[in-house]
Amino acid sequence: MSQKHSVRRTLLAALAFPLALWGAIGSAQGATLEEIKKRGYMVVATEDDFRPFEFVKDGKPTGFDNEMVEALKKSAPFEIRQEILPWTGILAGVATGKYDIAITAAIITKERAQSLDFTSPIADATHYYVKKKGDSSIKSIADLSGKTVGVQAGSALLGRLPELKAMIEKAGGKMGKVVEYTSYPEAYQDLALGRTDYVVNTVINLKSLVAEKPAVFELGQPVSGKSYPAWAIKKGNTELLVFMNDFIAKQKANGTMPTLQKKWFGEAFELPVSFTPEF
Amino acid sequence: MSSADVLAIFGGALTTLLLSAAGIAAGLPIGLGMALVRWGRVPVAARGVAIYVSLLRATPLVTLVLLLFFALPNAGIPVGPISAGVLALTLNTAAFNCEIWRAALMDFPKEQIEAAQSVGMRRGLRFRRIVLPQIARVSLPGLINEMSLLIKVTPVLAVVGVVDITRAAVRIGAETYEPLPPFFVALAIYLAIVFALVSVQRWVERRQLQRAAAA
Numbered sequence: 001m002s003q004k005h006s007v008r009r010t011l012l013a014a015l016a017f018p019l020a021l022w023g024a025i026g027s028a029q030g031a032t033l034e035e036i037k038k039r040g041y042m043v044v045a046t047e048d049d050f051r052p053f054e055f056v057k058d059g060k061p062t063g064f065d066n067e068m069v070e071a072l073k074k075s076a077p078f079e080i081r082q083e084i085l086p087w088t089g090i091l092a093g094v095a096t097g098k099y100d101i102a103i104t105a106a107i108i109t110k111e112r113a114q115s116l117d118f119t120s121p122i123a124d125a126t127h128y129y130v131k132k133k134g135d136s137s138i139k140s141i142a143d144l145s146g147k148t149v150g151v152q153a154g155s156a157l158l159g160r161l162p163e164l165k166a167m168i169e170k171a172g173g174k175m176g177k178v179v180e181y182t183s184y185p186e187a188y189q190d191l192a193l194g195r196t197d198y199v200v201n202t203v204i205n206l207k208s209l210v211a212e213k214p215a216v217f218e219l220g221q222p223v224s225g226k227s228y229p230a231w232a233i234k235k236g237n238t239e240l241l242v243f244m245n246d247f248i249a250k251q252k253a254n255g256t257m258p259t260l261q262k263k264w265f266g267e268a269f270e271l272p273v274s275f276t277p278e279f
Numbered sequence: 280m281s282s283a284d285v286l287a288i289f290g291g292a293l294t295t296l297l298l299s300a301a302g303i304a305a306g307l308p309i310g311l312g313m314a315l316v317r318w319g320r321v322p323v324a325a326r327g328v329a330i331y332v333s334l335l336r337a338t339p340l341v342t343l344v345l346l347l348f349f350a351l352p353n354a355g356i357p358v359g360p361i362s363a364g365v366l367a368l369t370l371n372t373a374a375f376n377c378e379i380w381r382a383a384l385m386d387f388p389k390e391q392i393e394a395a396q397s398v399g400m401r402r403g404l405r406f407r408r409i410v411l412p413q414i415a416r417v418s419l420p421g422l423i424n425e426m427s428l429l430i431k432v433t434p435v436l437a438v439v440g441v442v443d444i445t446r447a448a449v450r451i452g453a454e455t456y457e458p459l460p461p462f463f464v465a466l467a468i469y470l471a472i473v474f475a476l477v478s479v480q481r482w483v484e485r486r487q488l489q490r491a492a493a494a
Contacts, residue, residue, distance in 0.1 A: 010326070014334040048446075049453030056450040058283035059290065085360070085440030089345065096349045185453045212456050 031100055033239035041079040044069060045099035048084050049183050052208045052264040053105040053123075053229070056084075064264040065103050068122070071256055072103075072247060087152070087183060091116065094232050100240065105202070105229035107156030110277045112232070117241050120248045121228035123261065124269040125202035127157055127164075129220040130209060132191060138198060141221055145173025147197035150187035153180035156227070157200050160279050164200065164223040192216050202227065204265045211266075228275045245273070280460045284451045288461060291447030292468045298361070298443070299430045302368030306429075307422070309369065310376025317377075318384040328377065335374035341435045343367045348439040364436040372429050379421040383414035416487055423480040427473045444468055 036042045046065055047054045054063040061084055073080045083099060091106065093099045095115055107125065108118045129149070131138045138144060145168050151158045158180060165175040179196055181187040187199045188209060199206075200223055210217050233241050251257040258268035313328045335343075344367035351358045358366070387410060395405045434445035442450070448465040452458030 010329050010333055013330045014337070017330070017334055048442075048450050051453055051456075055454045056287075057454050058281065059287045083360070083440055084442075086437055086446075089348075089438050089440070092345070092349060096353065098349055098352055183449075183453070185449065185456070185458050188456060189452075189458050209456060 031097070032237060033243050036100060036240070037078055041081050042076065042101070043099045044072075044080055044082050045090050045093055045102045045104070046082060046084050047087055047090065047104045049086065049185055050105060050205070052204065054084075064122070064260055065105065067260050067264075068251070068257070069103055071251055075247065075250070088154070091232060094234055097234060100233070100237075101244065102232040104231070105204075106232045107202070107227055107229045108275050108277045109156045109159050110279055111159060112156070113277060115235050116232040117235050117237060118230040118232055118275070119241065119244045120273050121230045121271045121275055122248070122257075123202075123204055123229055123265060124271060125204050125227050125229050126222050127160060127200055127224035127227055128203045128206050129198040129200050129223050130188075130191070130206045130217050131198045131220055132194065133214070133216055133218045135197070135218070138220065140171075141167050141223065142171035142173055144168055144198060145171070145176070147176045148179060148195075149176060150179045150181060150190055150196040150199040151201075152184055152187065153182060157202070160224050160227070161200070163225065163279065167223065188217070202229065207266060208264075225278070228271070230275070249273070280451060280455060280457065280464075284455075284461065285464060287451065288444060288447045288464050288468065291442055291444040291465075292472070294361075294441065295430065295433050295443040296472065298364055298368060298433055298436065298441070299426070301365045302372050302429055303426050305365075305369040306372035306376050309373040311380045313373065313377040314380035314384055317381055332374045332377055335370055336378075338371075340367060340371050340432055341438055343371060344436055344439055360436070360440040363439055364433075364441045367436065368429060368433070371432075372425060375425050376422060379418050379425060380414065382421070383417040384410075386417065387414060419480060419483065423476060427476055430472055430476070431469065 031039070031042075046061065046069065048056050048061070050063075052063050054061065054065045056062070061082070069080065069082060083093075085093070087104075090099070090102045090104060091112070094102045105123065105125070106112070106116075106118070108121070112118075129144070138147065141164075144164070149161070149164075151161065158178075161175070161178060168175050176197070179187075179190070181190070184199075184201060184205065187196070187201075190196050191199045198220065201209075203219075203222070206217075206219055210219050231244060233244065248257065252271075261268045313331070316324045316328050319325075344363055347367055348358060348360065348363040351363070391409055392405060395409050400408070433441075433443045437443060437446040437449075444465045448461035449458070451461040
């Protein structure tokens with residue numbers, strides 16, 4: 001066998017390997033409620049850098065969703081195992097069945113609803129923009145024309161930028177450059193450094209940011225219609241969805257959820273039981 | 280940034296150190312074993328190693344760890360963030376270590392082996408007494424280089440939930456909205472770790488020189 005042939009064969013074998021692996025592993029399945037009860041635990045995934053929904057303070061997870069997880073631990077008839085990881089892996093983990101549910105502020109979108117089921121909304125989170133404190137060049141939506149915007153990659157905020165684009169175009173302007181970040185802390189930092197002109201996130205996240213750093217950031221106007229974050233479950237896992245919606249309904253009725261909303265978001269919301277996204 | 284925050288970064292440093300140490304401890308001998316398989320032209324296995332090395336050198340670590348973390352459970356193998364991380368680091372570094380060891384082996388003078396054979400040394404003894412000490416010396420700079428790369432590539436494992444130095448720093452920045460101070464602490468720790476590694480290399484090299492001078 002010539003050297004050239006040998007190299008080519010090695011390459012072909014190397015190429016074939018991932019494909020073979022794909023075939024061998026096949027598609028994934030999430031655990032049904034019955035399976036969760038039988039094995040005695042549910043795996044919950046949360047984020048670690050999405051203040052005020054979920055973040056880590058002094059090495060301990062805290063925020064709205066983490067306190068809801070605490071409430072879930074008390075009421076669920078099985079153990080709750082929590083995994084904390086960055087946004088990047090969360091929805092993929094739920095879709096592959098690695099986690100039974102993502103207890104994070106996943107905004108309900110049309111695209112995500114194709115592969116995931118969403119619980120009842122946990123907050124009212126219309127998208128707003130935040131700008132640098134004292135930036136007098138931005139006073140209204142029309143002023144955002146041509147300005148650079150920072151937003152999280154793979155986020156619903158990014159997915160709904162066309163809405164903002166339409167708003168800017170209606171005002172006779174044109175959407176500027178979009179910069180995507182792995183997570184929001186980097187986006188805020190770049191805004192503070194002046195590399196972007198504004199950042200789009202939910203009003204809840206931005207209020208929390210501005211409350212903490214009033215000298216650096218200033219809240220702007222809404223850039224989307226209604227938007228609701230909810231928890232995500234693998235598509236078709238209906239019993240688990242019903243179980244979680246019952247849990248949310250109970251927390252609304254017994255006052256836990258409104259109290260936590262006031263604590264973390266500054267206000268309690270009237271929320272629909274289910275939401276069908278337009279975008 | 281509170282003292283608890285600094286402590287959290289040091290907690291991350293422990294994870295980084297443990298993961299790197301595990302990856303190095305497993306990857307170093309596996310790499311050597313694979314290099315020997317190729318060097319000795321073991322039928323079938325040598326081809327397998329060649330395929331493995333080209334595959335792993337072409338796979339970004341982040342892709343590898345995501346694949347292991349999400350795919351293995353579906354194949355019936357339960358794997359947590361730490362075990363997926365160690366596995367990914369080991370698989371990755373073993374491929375690079377294999378090539379470093381192999382380069383040293385290819386350069387190894389055949390006459391020495393023939394000489395050892397002529398005095399009746401068996402294969403195992405030949406390898407321990409003649410080959411290994413010499414290829415270890417030649418490979419050391421390359422291996423230490425690969426180790427320092429491995430330490431600095433551990434933040435990639437954060438995608439599956441491993442909290443290393445960098446992730447601990449990111450978390451603090453997300454809580455305080457002040458990302459720079461934790462990054463400075465993180466950088467200082469990385470510097471200390473890699474400096475310690477390089478010091479070990481210097482120490483080993485100096486000892487070898489002294490031995491050579493004494494001989």
